[in-house]
Amino acid sequence: MRKQLFIALCLAGASLGSVASGQTNSSSRPPIDNTILHAQVILDHLGFSPGILDGREGQSLTAALKGFQTSRGMTVSGKLDPATLSALYPYRALRPMRTLTLDVATIAGPYVNPMPKDPEDQSKLPSLAYTRPIEKLAEMFHTTPEVLVELNPGGGEIKPGATFVFPNALPSSRDYPSELREDWRKTLSDLNVDANQPTGDRIVVDKSEKALKVYNGEQLVAQFSVTTGSEHDPLPIGTWKVNGADYNPKFHYNPDLFWDAKKGDDPAMLPPGPNGPVGVVWLDLSKEHYGIHGTPEPQTIGRTQSHGCIRLTNWDAARLSLMIKPATPAVFQE
Structure with missing residues (x-):
């Protein structure tokens, strides 16, 4: 009943x-x-x-x-x-929302506001961190600042001891593999990525469906929405391999590889951070210059173009990194 x-x-x-x-x-x-x-x-x-x-x-x-x-x-x-x-x-026991009290660690920075848009200016920063606490909280609970405002009409100051309503993205476990770097385990925790993930032995990226599918044998075990290239840098159709993962990566900005780079831009090494061009993780592919990675703008996934790579929300890219190992086949299809 x-x-x-x-x-x-x-x-x-x-x-x-x-x-x-x-x-x-x-x-x-x-x-x-x-x-x-x-x-x-x-x-x-x-x-x-x-x-x-x-x-x-x-x-x-x-x-x-x-x-x-x-x-x-x-x-x-x-x-x-x-x-x-x-x-x-x-x-059904997974409630849609949770009411939580903020603590110091949850809203701790660093923050960078305003975030410069010029790569040369960004390269001078210690990190490409979140711009404000509400942006960090939104990624932590797999949503956007606008949704958090809607869930908390009237709101209040984001500070330790304040109570807010969030989408229920809380994981069942934070027992991440001990061999992972400490900073990466913290990133996983900050993004509420569950330590319990299925194992995948094959990735399929479907351009028409705008989806990345993870298989174990013939069983579909996970699926994520993705952005897959553009007319300037189309998805490289074929079968590739995942070489490995770079967690909280720096990003080498090379204007020669970006069709929309500004004239006169110089190469720059950008610091790591969730607001970096590739987000919190880069899964390197055997196709040169291509990878699977996160994004500083999760609301755009599946709706805008990329520079040929496969882009996911930061939390989904981080979750995917726990599912696969180096040498995992990656099939890109129309």
């Missing part, structure tokens, strides 16, 4: 959360739908990333649902239909 009630409530669009329900958005976007947010949170925890946790329908949620349905051998509709809601039902 409870299962039928769960499905009925979801199909009716009723709120499954006790916090921030019935809000409106002053912009042209629809208000946050807590039913959709609940589904997004579950999918995010299961490794079928809907991109931004924002409680709204969109291409990333549709892709995530298709991936989840495929992994369960279901009819692939890309919708929250009754069969899909039934398959999500066992995970």
Whole structure:
């Protein structure tokens, strides 16, 4: 009976959360739908990333649902239909939102504000860090600053002891492999990346679906929304390999490799940081100059162009790095 009630409530669009329900958005976007947010949170925890946790329908949620349905051998509709809601039902204990009290460590910097746009100016900084605490909190909870403002109308000062509502991106474990560098383990924790991840032995990047799929044998075990190249730097179709990972990488800016570089730009070595051009991790590919990496602008994934590489949100790129090993095949297809 409870299962039928769960499905009925979801199909009716009723709120499954006790916090921030019935809000409106002053912009042209629809208000946050807590039913959709609940589904997004579950999918995010299961490794079928809907991109931004924002409680709204969109291409990333549709892709995530298709991936989840495929992994369960279901009819692939890309919708929250009754069969899909039934398959999500066992995970209903993952609440859509959590009310949390901030502590010093959670909102600790460093911060860089304003962030210079010129690569030469950026190269002089100690890091390409977040610009403000709300940006850090948004990435930590797999969303955007705008969504956090919507979830906390009236808000308040972001400081230790303050209480805020967040999408429930909290991991089940932070027991990361001990062989990883300490700074990278901290980054994983800051991004609420779960230490428990499936193992992948093959990556498939599908240009038409704007998705990166992780397989173990023939089983689809995870899927992420991606940005894959542009008309200037198209996705290199073929089979490549992942050479290895560079965590919290520096970035060598070479204007000769960027079609949109400004005339007169000089090469520069940019410091690491989540707001760097490749985000928090670079998975190097056997195709020269190409890699799979994060981004400083998670809301643009699947919606803008890249310089030929495969770009994910920082939290999804970090999660992917835990799933695969060097020499993992990477198949890029139309």
